[in-house]
Amino acid sequence: MLVGTTLYALINTAILALMAIGFNLTFGISGVANFAYGAFYVFAAYGIWGMLNLLHIPYLLAVLIAVLANVLMGALIYRFVLLRVRGQALSEVIATFGIGLAILELFSYFGWVGFEYTLPVFMDRSFIIAGTYVDFQRLAILVFSTVLISGLWWFTHHTSIGLAFRGIAQDERTALTFGIDSDWIATLSVSFGAGVAALAALFIIPLGSIAPGEGYDVLIKALAVCIIGGLGSTGGVIAASFIVGFAERFTDTYIGSHWTMIVSLAAILLVLTIKPSGLFGKQKELEERI
Amino acid sequence: MMDAPILKVSDLSKNFGGVRALNRVSFDLQPGELLGVIGPNGSGKTTLVNLITRFVKPSAGDVFFKGKKISHLPPYKIVRLGIARTFQMVKPFYQLPAYKNMIIPLYSPRMRQLAGGRYGDRDAVALDLLEEVGFERDAFVAYKTAGALPQGYLKRLELAKAIALQPDLYILDELFSGLSLAEVASIVPIIEKIRMAGRTIIMIEHRLKELFRIADRVIVMNYGEKIADGPAAEVMEDEAVKSAYLGTETEDE
Amino acid sequence: MKKRKERIDRGIKVRSSDIFALLSWREMLYLATPRILPVIVCLSLPLLLDPYWQKVLLSVAVVALLAISWDILAQTGMVSLGQALFFGVGAYCSGVMNHYWGLSPVLTIPIASLLGGLICTLMLLPVLRLRGIYFSMVTLIIPLILVRIVEATKIFGGTEGLSGMTPLPSKWFELYLIMAVLLVVLFGFRRMLDSDYGLVLKGINDNDRSVINAGINIYWFKAQSLFFAGAIGAFCGAFMTHVYMFVGMPVFALDYSILPIAAAVVGGPGTLAGATFGAFILVPMSEALRGFGGLRIVLYGVFLVVFIVALPEGIFHYIQRKYHQFERWVEVDK
Numbered sequence: 001m002l003v004g005t006t007l008y009a010l011i012n013t014a015i016l017a018l019m020a021i022g023f024n025l026t027f028g029i030s031g032v033a034n035f036a037y038g039a040f041y042v043f044a045a046y047g048i049w050g051m052l053n054l055l056h057i058p059y060l061l062a063v064l065i066a067v068l069a070n071v072l073m074g075a076l077i078y079r080f081v082l083l084r085v086r087g088q089a090l091s092e093v094i095a096t097f098g099i100g101l102a103i104l105e106l107f108s109y110f111g112w113v114g115f116e117y118t119l120p121v122f123m124d125r126s127f128i129i130a131g132t133y134v135d136f137q138r139l140a141i142l143v144f145s146t147v148l149i150s151g152l153w154w155f156t157h158h159t160s161i162g163l164a165f166r167g168i169a170q171d172e173r174t175a176l177t178f179g180i181d182s183d184w185i186a187t188l189s190v191s192f193g194a195g196v197a198a199l200a201a202l203f204i205i206p207l208g209s210i211a212p213g214e215g216y217d218v219l220i221k222a223l224a225v226c227i228i229g230g231l232g233s234t235g236g237v238i239a240a241s242f243i244v245g246f247a248e249r250f251t252d253t254y255i256g257s258h259w260t261m262i263v264s265l266a267a268i269l270l271v272l273t274i275k276p277s278g279l280f281g282k283q284k285e286l287e288e289r290i
Numbered sequence: 291m292m293d294a295p296i297l298k299v300s301d302l303s304k305n306f307g308g309v310r311a312l313n314r315v316s317f318d319l320q321p322g323e324l325l326g327v328i329g330p331n332g333s334g335k336t337t338l339v340n341l342i343t344r345f346v347k348p349s350a351g352d353v354f355f356k357g358k359k360i361s362h363l364p365p366y367k368i369v370r371l372g373i374a375r376t377f378q379m380v381k382p383f384y385q386l387p388a389y390k391n392m393i394i395p396l397y398s399p400r401m402r403q404l405a406g407g408r409y410g411d412r413d414a415v416a417l418d419l420l421e422e423v424g425f426e427r428d429a430f431v432a433y434k435t436a437g438a439l440p441q442g443y444l445k446r447l448e449l450a451k452a453i454a455l456q457p458d459l460y461i462l463d464e465l466f467s468g469l470s471l472a473e474v475a476s477i478v479p480i481i482e483k484i485r486m487a488g489r490t491i492i493m494i495e496h497r498l499k500e501l502f503r504i505a506d507r508v509i510v511m512n513y514g515e516k517i518a519d520g521p522a523a524e525v526m527e528d529e530a531v532k533s534a535y536l537g538t539e540t541e542d543e
Numbered sequence: 544m545k546k547r548k549e550r551i552d553r554g555i556k557v558r559s560s561d562i563f564a565l566l567s568w569r570e571m572l573y574l575a576t577p578r579i580l581p582v583i584v585c586l587s588l589p590l591l592l593d594p595y596w597q598k599v600l601l602s603v604a605v606v607a608l609l610a611i612s613w614d615i616l617a618q619t620g621m622v623s624l625g626q627a628l629f630f631g632v633g634a635y636c637s638g639v640m641n642h643y644w645g646l647s648p649v650l651t652i653p654i655a656s657l658l659g660g661l662i663c664t665l666m667l668l669p670v671l672r673l674r675g676i677y678f679s680m681v682t683l684i685i686p687l688i689l690v691r692i693v694e695a696t697k698i699f700g701g702t703e704g705l706s707g708m709t710p711l712p713s714k715w716f717e718l719y720l721i722m723a724v725l726l727v728v729l730f731g732f733r734r735m736l737d738s739d740y741g742l743v744l745k746g747i748n749d750n751d752r753s754v755i756n757a758g759i760n761i762y763w764f765k766a767q768s769l770f771f772a773g774a775i776g777a778f779c780g781a782f783m784t785h786v787y788m789f790v791g792m793p794v795f796a797l798d799y800s801i802l803p804i805a806a807a808v809v810g811g812p813g814t815l816a817g818a819t820f821g822a823f824i825l826v827p828m829s830e831a832l833r834g835f836g837g838l839r840i841v842l843y844g845v846f847l848v849v850f851i852v853a854l855p856e857g858i859f860h861y862i863q864r865k866y867h868q869f870e871r872w873v874e875v876d877k
Contacts (some may be wrong), residue, residue: 090812093622101844223680223683226680258696260689265685399759
């Protein structure tokens with residue numbers, strides 16, 4: 001049972017990381033907290049579903065369109081809404097929150113809820129690993145998540161563009177003096193995060209079904225992971241996903257499934273008390289933001 | 291007879307990532323002194339102030355104020371002990387009238403400590419303080435919205451906010467920057483008045499001529515290190531200081 | 544010939560800004576109306592409406608109070624996305640006290656308000672030191688997590704909640720109690736925010752390093768503001784527990800977080816009167832739109848975005864401006 005639980009804990013970690021990385025990236029690069037992130041996730045999911053089942057577009061094409069649609073939507077939202085309120089924290093939060101709300105509740109209103117609303121798994125097979133059944137989809141998530149996050153880590157730490165992104169995240173003013181257009185970068189960051197959300201939906205939704213509630217769930221999980229790990233830090237997402245992923249899984253197996261949420265809440269409160277900016281958080285405390 | 295120094299900075303250092311912003315800076319400050327801190331841009335002057343007032347955490351070293359260690363205290367507590375600083379970039383509350391800008395320092399607990407009770411009418415005290423720094427009362431300048439005031443008045447407002455706290459040590463970060471000669475000339479008497487009341491002042495400045503007229507002693511910083519410390523005339527003759535400001539001479543001119 | 548718009552204070556505003564306003568009935572009326580009108584409206588509406596709309600009025604008052612609570616936090620620089628947290632904690636406090644210990648509403652409501660405020664302040668204390676975005680994030684997810692915890696652990700009645708609370712004496716009592724509280728909170732906290740204390744809070748929002756530099760412990764002040772806002776929200780929850788005689792998971796619903804923000808943003812962020820005004824507009828409107836079901840929340844979302852981007856001053860400010868000033872076109876001299 002230990003091995004099985006560990007394996008599923010790893011998968012849980014991968015799922016959490018995949019959910020959180022898009023939000024974390026957007027914030028890490030441009031400081032935009034995209035509270036509409038959950039809505040992007042669900043939007044892509046419904047989009048792919050609609051294209052597959054209503055328009056009968058081939059799978060790969062549908063996926064491509066969905067990712068691009070998300071990217072485009074992210075850019076549009078930045079250009080038309082966020083741009084006008086950039087810098088005013090209150091307005092930014094409310095604007096993204098309002099958009100996310102409108103989108104999610106719109107889907108709620110359409111009532112597209114039910115088991116038929118789901119995305120197909122990649123391959124309907126299971127494997128036995130170390131004595132436990134693991135389906136292909138979950139393995140795919142594990143692999144993709146690892147590849148994506150290691151790729152992002154390598155990108156932001158070892159390529160010049162990635163390092164430039166980190167530089168901008170750390171000191172926007174200096175970046176401006178180098179002629180980097182911060183609005184352009186911010187547009188990219190929101191689009192990029194939205195695109196990642198679409199990919200995450202693609203991999204994770206097949207495990208269950210699509211529902212507007214998923215949007216809120218994803219947002220909660222992403223926020224929880226980012227709070228624990230520290231906003232803006234890829235390493236933080238990894239660490240926090242491991243912690244929460246393992247804590248949830250082991251609690252579920254050995255203590256009882258209704259304690260998993262308490263564990264998450266406890267983890268958040270613990271981090272907030274001991275190291276409020278998150279495990280790997282580079283958010284400078286108030287005093288240092290001169 | 292040497293009084294105990296009012297401020298003792300000991301091996302103060304700060305690293306930002308890989309950058310050594312401040313490297314083992316030490317000096318003492320006697321009560322009533324006016325110390326100037328000069329140096330090229332980026333030499334760590336403002337970092338020094340931020341470290342003393344603890345707006346930034348030191349990487350190493352200590353700061354002692356009136357004999358007590360303060361380098362571990364949060365900034366608001368340090369202010370309450372009697373150190374007041376002005377900021378290089380003045381950011382008043384632009385929508386409020388000038389005298390309303392003074393309310394917050396007057397609300398500070400330190401005022402309650404010193405006055406033995408709250409000031410009854412903070413507005414009146416604010417107007418008096420502003421008049422002392424040159425806001426002409428009969429022209430009602432103090433009632434003008436801060437956003438409408440020119441830089442000279444804003445700098446004086448910043449100074450008045452420090453005066454309102456009745457500190458023992460003033461740290462003025464580039465008070466003269468952005469001011470015309472006439473404006474500087476009109477602020478200097480205010481600083482003289484503060485000195486005559488027995489207060490200690492540290493002034494970070496780029497305007498050397500004006501600073502040297504009033505400073506007792508000058509510290510020169512370069513690349514985060516203190517390279518000279520002494521009376522103004524001596525310091526300006528120092529070779530290290532000259533090369534820091536002007537660059538080294540080449541062999542053939 | 545180029546023209547520009549010029550805004551000038553109305554004559555009556557200028558005339559009534561000094562003590563000589565006492566000399567003229569007209570000027571005194573000008574000053575008194577904005578203050579007395581809401582009082583009259585709040586106190587007379589319960590009598591004028593039919594029972595259905597009286598229930599709506601109750602909701603209006605609750606949303607108004609939550610919006611005021613939100614606005615107090617916003618003016619101190621904290622954007623709360625979780626008014627439901629205060630509401631829910633207050634609701635459960637009073638519900639638990641009434642259900643398990645049999646305390647009467649006279650005790651449970653005040654105690655729950657203060658206790659709720661205290662609990663929420665302590666919970667959010669660690670985030671006060673961080674960037675504002677953390678506050679928004681944490682206030683958003685904690686109520687949602689609490690819902691799931693209640694659901695999973697079945698404490699305090701679990702999914703069914705606790706029912707059979709002691710009701711309040713009468714419908715009239717309910718209405719007038721909440722109206723009275725609304726008026727007291729509105730005028731009382733407005734006074735507080737206009738005072739020097741309020742200036743410190745607003746200063747923290749505007750330029751916190753400046754406030755630190757004055758020797759003020761901004762975290763202590765932020766905590767105070769949080770306590771006030773939390774207590775107001777908790778009061779609403781405690782009150783509604785006894786009105787519905789029930790407390791359960793729905794008290795942490797997103798609705799309680801969203802509607803107050805929408806009311807404050809539409810009505811006019813930055814003033815408590817604006818938040819109240821927004822509630823008086825949005826809640827009846829949402830009742831009228833009941834037929835649209837879930838689409839209402841979509842509309843709130845859209846409203847939020849439109850107002851925050853295009854009309855950030857809110858409706859109240861617009862009306863206030865019209866009351867005090869008039870506009871005209873003037874020629875621009877060369």
